Amino acid sequence: MLTTVTFSLLLSAFASVLSSAEVFRFSSYYGNHMVLQKAPAKAVVWGFGQNGAKVVLSLSGLQEVSTTVINGIWRTTLKPVKASGSPYKLTASQNITNSSITLSDVLFGDIWLCSGQSNMAFTVGQVINATEELALASEFPDVRIFQAALVQSGEELIDLARVEVPWSQPTPELLGGKKFSHFSAVCWLFGRYLYKTLKYPIGLVHSSWGGTPVEAWSSPRALHKCGLMNSVFREQSNFLDGASITWNSTVLWNAMIHPLLNMTITGAIWYQGESNANYNRDKYNCSFPVMIDDWRMAFHKGSGGQTPLDFPFGFVQLSTYRKNDSQDGFREIRWHQTADYGYAPNVRMKNTFMAVAIDVPDARSPYGSIHPEDKQDVAYRLVLGARAVAYGEKNVSFQGPYPTHAMLKQNLICIVFNQTIISATTNDGFFEICCSEDKTCESDNKWLSVDIVKHGFDYVYVSTKDCPDANITAVRYLWTDWPCKFKACPIYSSDGLLPAPPFILAIRKQ
Known part of the structure; x- marks a missing residue:
């Protein structure tokens, strides 16, 4: 507990x-x-x-x-x-x-910091094929692991108060330890996949805690920039029915990040956001990018300039939680995770990369649907981003299709993407259009579900239903908590590996 x-x-x-x-x-x-x-x-x-x-x-x-x-x-x-x-x-x-x-x-190699809440804390022993994954541990002795213990502090600590896993070669016992409080599956898999590409040592530093808001991981100066000082947050536990936990701002920054600032690192990966779905949700488009900026500045300063000021930062866009629920905040957090651009990297969040996880829901997870057991796809997509953004590897596809524009054409809306796509013709409500006389789209009742009627190499056409052309303002995609079945969203990259992320887009009129 x-x-x-x-x-x-x-x-x-x-x-x-x-x-x-x-x-x-x-x-x-x-x-x-x-x-x-x-x-x-x-x-x-x-x-x-x-x-x-x-x-x-x-x-x-x-x-x-x-x-x-x-x-x-x-x-x-x-x-x-x-x-x-x-x-x-x-x-x-x-x-x-x-x-x-x-x-x-x-050993000397690349150091990656892994942080966030319970989906990052989710251990290798909890993944869907844990036995097979754990058996591979001994094959990667040069992927080393370290984990900070779960500690809060009201003041910035100089050194870690406790260590959960000291620097170690990986073993099944260490990777499959205590659920949600031992070594991270996403972190380990990211390091293992990265090692197979780089062929030199990888050091993984894990510092995460389930059920935590971004405010707990942020410094006072970062929170001040978003008007979020002195926050106290009561989070409903996803582990114990009816239980809740109180978090204060900065307590994990103080105890589990600040002591690490002297480290020289290559980059960081992050899996968090669920706890902000109903807490300072509308500020997450500020609090998350500002936290990244602040960590970069602090690690750069703490390492005497050895950690780059713009070190690469990867994150997982939220997966799913509740079916048929558009009010749980997940759709908004997904959008805010990108500073409202819909993709990463972007102008506001440079040198970042994002793993889309909306197409890997898990209704049968024994840890609750908010904790999908498939962490392999998440880690693999993060590694693609790291290879392209952090290591500058050419010809690595790491982003799913994203629309460049949408146009109204003869009672259809044509949505053009920035790359070749694989698409399905479907009427499962993946797309919605804003049908509004006053051109405002804030209310969900102004959005109509529409069908994909045809598609081509880099575009899809969706219907306009019964909405007059003059009232059609915008189109959005995957704008619910749980829009797709497992790996069955309608639009993917041409290799079928990377899903298009959720988006909202104004419609051009011809």
Whole structure:
């Protein structure tokens, strides 16, 4: 059961940081089996020690850097190291106490941070073919995992208060651990798929918590930009019937993100939004993009400029929750996840990528329909985005079709897409048109379900039903919580892999 950190635990964590000045150690993030960021970036390494002491770091005798302990903290930056599956030893020595610590089996590769709420916290042991997935763990020893423990804090912590999974090689036990509170399936699958492309070590840092709003993961300065300071949010639990949890703004930023800012990372992936479907929903088009901006700034500053200021950020557009329900907020959150552009990257959300998940509903999930068991498709679509956006790989299709314009033609509406499509002719209400004399479309009763009547290589035609041409204002697509059966939305990319995301579009008149 999710609980808040007690005041005594906070005091204990604070006392532990203060006493660290007398204890020579690495910060909690470092350990045996870890992955550090590869060249051309430089990996930041830090820890605690005795004030005034000199600390020397040696990397397998190949390079040596030194620093001084100031206010109980030492910190330095290694010279760039190329990606390598050959392990290194990292030794830190403090002169005053004649102390040394050696970390072994250290690899250099790309670090990805994975965060969000329960669909990110969903473990490999919960996916639909968990037995087969877990059996593959030993085949990927160079995909290393680390997980922050579930902790809240009213103040920004210097170091993680606790660690759930220290840096480790993957095992079935670690990947299939406690439901919703052990290692993430989306994070692991993303790393595993990415490794198969890159062929060098991947470090996965998991820091997520089920049932959490974006406000809990955001700094005060980010929330201030959206007018969301001092929010207190009571979330209905998706795990326990009738249970609810209270979240305060910034408590997870303080405890589970801020301690990681010194890390040099490649990028981040995010799966969250369900908890904002009915909480500050109309502000999510501000709060989510601003959180991304703020994380980028903070990681860039915290790493001394080693983490790029515009590091790539991938996210999952919400899947489904309730059938025949247009009032649960999912359709609006999907739209707001893109800053109301409908696709990513876009002008407001540069260097981002999005995995569309609206076509992978799961009515039979034992964890509730809000938690689909198919995390493989989600992770695969994220990896396509990472390959194209983060790694600049050419000719990688990572976005489903998106409309360029819609025109009224002879009692039909022609919707033209930005790429070749596969489409079905169907009358299942996937498309709706706004039929409004006063040209306003806010009310659902002004939207009429219309049929796809024909389609071509990059367009579809939909009917105008009984709406006079003069009253037709806009068209929208997949504008319900649960519009499609599993992988059966009507419009996909030409390879059949990527669905067109939901959209709303004004109609041109000829």
